[in-house]
Amino acid sequence: MQHKKEAYWFYRFLSIFYDDLVNPLFWTEPMREKSLTIAGLDDAEDLKIIDVGSGTGFTTEGIVKYVDPTQVTCIDQSPHQMQHARAKESLHGAKFHIGDAENLPVTTNSYDRYVSAGSIEYWPHPAQGVREAYRVVKPGGRATIIGPIEPPTFWGRFLANTWMLFPPENDYKRWYEQAGFEDIQIKYLDPGWYTGDEHFALSISGRKPVDGPMESPKIPEPKDVEEEGLLASAKTVGRVVLGSAAGGAFIPMALGAKAIAAINGTDDPREPLTNAQKSVLTGIGVAAAVGVIALLTRKRD
Numbered sequence: 597m598q599h600k601k602e603a604y605w606f607y608r609f610l611s612i613f614y615d616d617l618v619n620p621l622f623w624t625e626p627m628r629e630k631s632l633t634i635a636g637l638d639d640a641e642d643l644k645i646i647d648v649g650s651g652t653g654f655t656t657e658g659i660v661k662y663v664d665p666t667q668v669t670c671i672d673q674s675p676h677q678m679q680h681a682r683a684k685e686s687l688h689g690a691k692f693h694i695g696d697a698e699n700l701p702v703t704t705n706s707y708d709r710y711v712s713a714g715s716i717e718y719w720p721h722p723a724q725g726v727r728e729a730y731r732v733v734k735p736g737g738r739a740t741i742i743g744p745i746e747p748p749t750f751w752g753r754f755l756a757n758t759w760m761l762f763p764p765e766n767d768y769k770r771w772y773e774q775a776g777f778e779d780i781q782i783k784y785l786d787p788g789w790y791t792g793d794e795h796f797a798l799s800i801s802g803r804k805p806v807d808g809p810m811e812s813p814k815i816p817e818p819k820d821v822e823e824e825g826l827l828a829s830a831k832t833v834g835r836v837v838l839g840s841a842a843g844g845a846f847i848p849m850a851l852g853a854k855a856i857a858a859i860n861g862t863d864d865p866r867e868p869l870t871n872a873q874k875s876v877l878t879g880i881g882v883a884a885a886v887g888v889i890a891l892l893t894r895k896r897d
């Protein structure tokens with residue numbers, strides 16, 4: 597799904613149940629609050645902020661706890677995701693623009709803070725996206741990117757990489773350093789149900805030097821070649837289906853882990869199961885029960 601067209605189609609459908617089912621599993625409120633502690637928002641009252649890959653506005657809702665929505669500009673390539681953000685009352689007054697994280701439709705040195713959560717994993721050239729973060733931030737301003745970390749196990753990596761990009765921590769650091777950021781800070785983020793040895797995601801934040809260059813040094817990136825025709829469309833459909841299946845596999849796994857944590861009392865009370873999650877869990881339970889009954893009945897025949 598690490599391709600703009602594929603991400604577009606993925607979110608065409610995912611945006612329908614993104615806020616109720618998917619987002620509260622992998623990107624929770626406590627994670628969001630922790631990630632923003634290094635975004636330089638404490639003194640942000642009259643600062644201009646850009647939220648890139650703003651989606652349905654979940655992270656924007658965290659940002660407007662610090663600043664008035666009128667100071668926030670949201671950019672996303674998916675109109676379907678954006679329509680949910682636009683409808684949120686807490687975000688009234690924010691500006692919304694369709695745009696590409698790797699080629700932002702805003703001028704150089706124009707924002708005090710840049711925030712992007714859960715979007716870098718869809719960018720075909722993440723280093724270019726980080727350079728764009730550097731370009732649009734004013735000297736002395738901060739850019740914060742939140743993204744998943746490569747899972748440590750073989751099967752975790754296989755599923756994750758079939759779905760989209762899960763960069764190793766060192767890649768995030770390298771992209772920030774190469775872009776020219778200084779004072780680079782990292783916070784690790786885990787949903788309450790997660791019991792893995794390595795962290796699930798991170799938030800990385802860096803400052804654009806006050807007397808540094810306005811833009812990052814150019815690094816040649818492979819050019820995106822937009823294939824056209826029936827075969828290209830078939831490939832896109834195939835990749836969206838395969839990527840969605842791999843991504844979809846994470847949902848029952850995470851839901852199961854969350855249900856077990858709730859039963860054991862080890863879950864985070866700030867991350868309760870949503871109604872949509874309860875419905876899916878009930879559906880899985882009923883399907884499993886029907887399967888077992890069918891199996892037992894067949895044996896008796």
Ligand SMILES: C[S@@+](CC[C@H](N)C(=O)[O-])C[C@H]1O[C@@H](n2cnc3c(N)ncnc32)[C@H](O)[C@@H]1O
Pocket residue numbers: 600603604607619623648649650651652653654655656671672673674677695696697698712713714715718719
């Ligand atoms: C997992 S969602 C995160 C949304 C939001 N930041 C949040 O906190 O819930 C990822 C978003 O990134 C957007 N996206 C993916 N690739 C993009 C690109 N190249 N430029 C802009 N937005 C992009 C998707 O459309 C989607 O809305």
